[in-house]
Amino acid sequence: MAATKASKEQKYDRQLRLWGDHGQETLENAHVCLINATATGTEILKNLVLPGIGAFTIVDGHTVTGEDVGNNFFLSNNSIGKIRAQAATELLQELNSDVSGNFVEESPDKLLDNDPEFFHRFTIVIGVQLPESTCLRLGSVLWSAAVPFLVCKTYGLIGYMRLVVQEHTVIESHPDNALEDLRLDQPFAEFKNHIQSYDLDSMDKKDHSHTPWIIVVAKYLEKWLSEHNGQPPKNYNEKEAFRQCIREGILKNENGVPEDEENFEEAIKNVNTALNPTKVPSAVEDLFNSVQCNDITSQTLSFWVMLRAVKEFVLNEGNGSLPVRGTIPDMIADSQKFINLQNVYRQKAMQDAATVSKHVECLLQSFGKPPESISEKDIKLFCKNASFLRVVRCRSLAEEYSVDSVNKDEITSCMDNPDSEMVFYLMLRAVDRFYQQHSRYPGVYNYQVEDDINKLKLCVNNLLQEYSLNVNIKDDYIHEFCRYGAAEPHTVAAFLGGSAAQEAIKIISHQFVPFSNTFIYNAMSQTSATLQL
């Protein structure tokens, strides 16, 4: 209905400006599974329900305790004794009527026993406060089904997240500081012609001062190349000399005093970046060399088909360069000169995208798929973002936990600093062992704290031994983890709630780049680290 659409546009306006209508659509088509409606779980879901995901399902076999209500905004004290999944679903559903909330009163272990394919329907599964054994079982099911899995844990003042996804492609990574694609070092034909159409020496003052800096640099570069054997300015001294050439080009009044020509100042300021050689970023080269790009089949995702097409373009029509991006930054210039220059880049970008399209068509044809399988729109978007493509791959939990493939190097090198966030990862692993051994977490009751320190220390040593990790964990951290008593303070849960929700949104929308693969937050020092395990 038009009314609902309009009101949704209003409601979601502030976030649509970040991920666009197409990003919002992916959210609205998503079905998120949350396992365990603890404070951490509900805080994560809150930040997914508010932006309007299509649906969520809470899987949780617990009943609500007084303790649960104490730290969970989405449980009330009259739900004590009731089904936790249901109580939380009600209060989360109430946040946004666009979202469809569901629950399953069942422990994840039971579901894994009886109906593991239950989890195949989800866009992403978020598992909260799960013991290691459950994580490994669930991880294995989801890995085979290619369903992304986000593991989250709040333990005392420590927050932990682990992303488990085999391969996640990102076309729109929205980099913060992207370099422009101006092609000044290798001007394409239409750009060259456009530059030719300018004669700085014969221009009147008004035109001279309102010529885009890109043209100014291009003109002076032409001159430099002709005087330097076709070699552009390379080192600092040469670039300084080049800047000086441009500066000397500033018009002077009758007294020989240089006029105020902001466009020339812009040109001088931009010399450094303007002279950056155009080349395929190494990250993109790596993608070109990957298996998925080179072994295209009818099962291949469109990302790789388009990438292969771009690779073909680079090797042929592109002469070693990616399709032209087609955007230029704003700069001092009169409207016409700016728009004309912008159109030169835009048209070239369209042309290049059309050429890439032909390659896409060929590829699709070669394994019997109709050319419409990948739309022009998608190809254009892909080409525009060609320099910023990213692929995130995370190891499976099985690999992380296996003695044969544990990432010893990462662990030991981080632990060169015994206070690095890596120590919290190791403590969380040790605490899991304690749980396996004693069927409870350390230090839950005051009287346990002292004794449990020694018991936990045994678990720590046991862990380090098993993985042959030659690191030292200070007693202070063992004491601290007993002190926590497996508490889940709300503010730490809420920090993770915001962090995890955004990572889930990145996975669902394929926009912005997810972390890989382990994130640790220390609420005591308000610091964090991302580790690759």
Next chain:
Amino acid sequence: MADADEPMVVDGGDGHNCEWEGRWNHVKKFLERSGPFTHPDFEPSTEALSGFHNIHVVDMDTIDVSNLNRQFLFRGKDVGRPKADVAADFINSRIPGCCVIPHFKKIQDLDETFYRQFHIIVCGLDSVVARRWMNGMLLSLLVYDDGVLDPGSIIPLIDGGTEGFKGNARVILPGMTACIDCTLELYPPQVNFPMCTIASMPRLPEHCIEYARMLLWPKEKPFGDGVVLDGDDPEHIQWVYQRSLERAAEFNITGVTYRLTQGVVKRIIPAVASTNAVIAAACATEVFKIASSAFIPLNNYMVFNDVDGLYTYTFEAERKENCSACSQVPLDMHFSPTSKLQEVLDYLTESASLQMKSPAITATVEGKNKTLYLQSVASIEQRTRPNLSKTLKELGLADRQELAVADVTTPQTMLFRLCFTS
């Protein structure tokens, strides 16, 4: 100032249904148990616990539908109601025993008697001006005995802010650690498009929108004389949008959309639930640390960005020796006696460390308090405007004399010492 003997947290409400078994389990461990990383002065206790029950919330805004994607205490039915009221109602009914008292006001509408009562102040303001004002208010509450700061007069200020996927949280102990003004350079002034670009050389769709907003609207008064452009009125935005399209067509500029128009007119900053949750949580953690005295608080500035993975950076912002707000020493300003008052005004508004909005300057001349220039009252502005083109000497100002400057960025008048250069 709250009595040091008073309990940090106060029981509110009638005690009904406020306590149940296990309510404080997740939090009491941090108050009952010390450890290797707790504050050296922390003395754990197992006394009866209560949560933060006594909270005042100040907000001058009413709820807009565009708030609902992230402001989780508000619903569609609340649109138009004051945020403070609805937030208080929601929390009071969801959290038994909690007593949130709302104030549907600007922070500047409340005075030192109000702010003095609090143990901690937390801000989630939407402007630097407001932050500076609150900063100045807490600085004005500081008490010095013989030049020594009385720690009992310090009210910690926890400040959080976000923009899209970026955010920051900071802890300010007024008089002790870096204040808002100490780090004013971290908030660079908003850059506006040059007028000549808007008027005669548009290149971007934004230029076309600013043209309609700044030049066409005052000229054509489309909704009547004296009717100011209201970014929240869809009819106003539609008008600006149409005129912007016309302007863009004239110059072959593409990209003007309704959404862009609204964004430019209202200076909209994109916002999502997640970033706000992260920063709010970080701030709340600091409130807990300070209130419980169990931990050393964040020292003192954390930056967060989750555009690419998750990135945090924590550092100690340093106090500025000659900070305009907290250094307590009248700031020297150097001008030649033949400088015009306009130059002084320009310095106050344009200097990166002051960034005043519309300063009012007064001085004592020949024993009498004289207003040199004041912008905010039309009649006084008219009367004092000629002073701007007079020299400091002509205005009767002497070397080393004090100028008092008032401005929205600070609740207290700032003192400057005029130092004549030859």
